[in-house]
Amino acid sequence: MLRGVAAVALSLLVVACQPPVSEADAAPPAIQQAAAPEYLNPSARLPFSEGVRHGGVLYLAGKLGTGGERGIQPETRRALESIQDALERFGSSIDRVLKCTVFLADMAEWSAMNQVYTEFFPENKPARTAVGASGLSGNGRVEIECMAAA
Amino acid sequence: MLRGVAAVALSLLVVACQPPVSEADAAPPAIQQAAAPEYLNPSARLPFSEGVRHGGVLYLAGKLGTGGERGIQPETRRALESIQDALERFGSSIDRVLKCTVFLADMAEWSAMNQVYTEFFPENKPARTAVGASGLSGNGRVEIECMAAA
Amino acid sequence: MLRGVAAVALSLLVVACQPPVSEADAAPPAIQQAAAPEYLNPSARLPFSEGVRHGGVLYLAGKLGTGGERGIQPETRRALESIQDALERFGSSIDRVLKCTVFLADMAEWSAMNQVYTEFFPENKPARTAVGASGLSGNGRVEIECMAAA
Numbered sequence: 110m111l112r113g114v115a116a117v118a119l120s121l122l123v124v125a126c127q128p129p130v131s132e133a134d135a136a137p138p139a140i141q142q143a144a145a146p147e148y149l150n151p152s153a154r155l156p157f158s159e160g161v162r163h164g165g166v167l168y169l170a171g172k173l174g175t176g177g178e179r180g181i182q183p184e185t186r187r188a189l190e191s192i193q194d195a196l197e198r199f200g201s202s203i204d205r206v207l208k209c210t211v212f213l214a215d216m217a218e219w220s221a222m223n224q225v226y227t228e229f230f231p232e233n234k235p236a237r238t239a240v241g242a243s244g245l246s247g248n249g250r251v252e253i254e255c256m257a258a259a
Numbered sequence: 260m261l262r263g264v265a266a267v268a269l270s271l272l273v274v275a276c277q278p279p280v281s282e283a284d285a286a287p288p289a290i291q292q293a294a295a296p297e298y299l300n301p302s303a304r305l306p307f308s309e310g311v312r313h314g315g316v317l318y319l320a321g322k323l324g325t326g327g328e329r330g331i332q333p334e335t336r337r338a339l340e341s342i343q344d345a346l347e348r349f350g351s352s353i354d355r356v357l358k359c360t361v362f363l364a365d366m367a368e369w370s371a372m373n374q375v376y377t378e379f380f381p382e383n384k385p386a387r388t389a390v391g392a393s394g395l396s397g398n399g400r401v402e403i404e405c406m407a408a409a
Numbered sequence: 410m411l412r413g414v415a416a417v418a419l420s421l422l423v424v425a426c427q428p429p430v431s432e433a434d435a436a437p438p439a440i441q442q443a444a445a446p447e448y449l450n451p452s453a454r455l456p457f458s459e460g461v462r463h464g465g466v467l468y469l470a471g472k473l474g475t476g477g478e479r480g481i482q483p484e485t486r487r488a489l490e491s492i493q494d495a496l497e498r499f500g501s502s503i504d505r506v507l508k509c510t511v512f513l514a515d516m517a518e519w520s521a522m523n524q525v526y527t528e529f530f531p532e533n534k535p536a537r538t539a540v541g542a543s544g545l546s547g548n549g550r551v552e553i554e555c556m557a558a559a
Contacts, residue, residue: 145505145558146505146507146533148533148534151533151534156526156527156530156537157509157534157537158534158535158536159536160536161507161508161536163465163466163507163558164464164465164466164558168507168508168536168556170537170538171537171538171539171540210538212538241543242540243516243540243541243542244513244515244516244517244541245516245540246516246519246539246540252538252540254510256508
């Protein structure tokens with residue numbers, strides 16, 4: 110009978126000592142952080158992926174807006190529409206952007222760029238840096254890169 | 260009495276098998292990473308937030324030092340004082356900065372900028388890139404952006 | 410003898426109720442995120458660390474390729490070899506790079522730079538921005554900065 114008690118106690122031990130299953134157990138962070146980054150829409154033609162996702166952050170390649178009417182405002186709008194589209198395709202959204210860097214062909218166009226830029230970020234305004242670049246790809250007026258919460 | 264032993268053993272089981280309460284249980288990482296970013300001190304007047312916090316990282320907007328005496332050294336000092344102030348208001352500090360990007364109006368002022376810059380980072384030196392920009396906001400001599408451990 | 414049973418049961422409790430040691434227990438994420446960043450190879454001579462590691466991301470300082478033959482292609486190769494070397498010394502690798510920023514002394518050298526750049530990223534292409542800088546340290550033709558999965 111003592112053996113019976115001991116056996117019951119041992120069975121209870123086996124059941125009761127299972128730690129509760131939690132997100133922390135299901136997906137331990139160290140393994141998550143060691144996971145390979147996800148390369149999203151890599152281009153055969155271009156030397157970069159459109160986005161890379163890792164550790165809760167989505168890194169987007171810099172976006173131009175040169176594929177249509179030229180000028181700081183149409184190019185800013187097209188670049189940000191392209192960013193918005195990429196964010197959604199990659200599981201984020203424009204209201205989850207963390208940081209943008211805006212490279213301008215001419216800093217004198219800072220205010221004109223901002224008039225369009227602010228339409229896209231009415232609420233959750235990312236941290237931002239905007240500086241003049243001595244040259245942009247495709248002779249663009251503006252290039253914008255973003256990091257977003259994945 | 261055997262029941263007494265079993266009861267004591269069971270009581271011990273209940274107490275002893277509680278997994279230790281840890282940060283991992285209190286804040287599982289998967290939920291944390293899905294959380295909305297925190298937009299810190301968004302400006303009504305400017306098109307960005309002063310900082311954004313997400314996933315253990317604080318992203319600061321680029322900082323100028325144009326609000327006083329002009330010149331590379333006073334502007335570098337004022338920009339870094341402004342960064343130091345923002346880091347502390349947002350729960351970080353100057354000794355937890357991960358990466359800085361320094362944009363200079365004139366790369367010839369690199370050494371003069373560094374003389375002031377190094378005063379702010381005597382120990383924990385962030386990774387850094389310093390390049391010339393073809394223009395900076397407010398006609399500044401220097402703009403500095405940082406990411407820091409939150 | 411009952412005491413003997415109880416003693417055995419208690420010994421089993423002590424052994425059996427240890428939660429399984431996992432990465433999650435060894436390094437809970439919230440504590441990890443609150444941990445101090447790791448400053449890697451800080452320079453006594455230069456105002457930055459070669460890399461900083463925090464929260465699963467490795468931030469590298471911008472790299473030049475000026476220590477040898479000059480020109481966009483040899484300098485791009487040397488900068489990327491230096492990045493590859495640093496990534497490996499700091500526990501990452503070239504196929505785990507998340508994002509690069511390429512600063513060019515002259516955007517007209519974009520294609521020539523890319524010819525070399527793409528050799529280093531045949532598979533896992535990082536997100537990237539490439540812009541012209543009005544000046545680079547050491548009169549370099551190119552400076553490249555990267556973030557990588559740690």
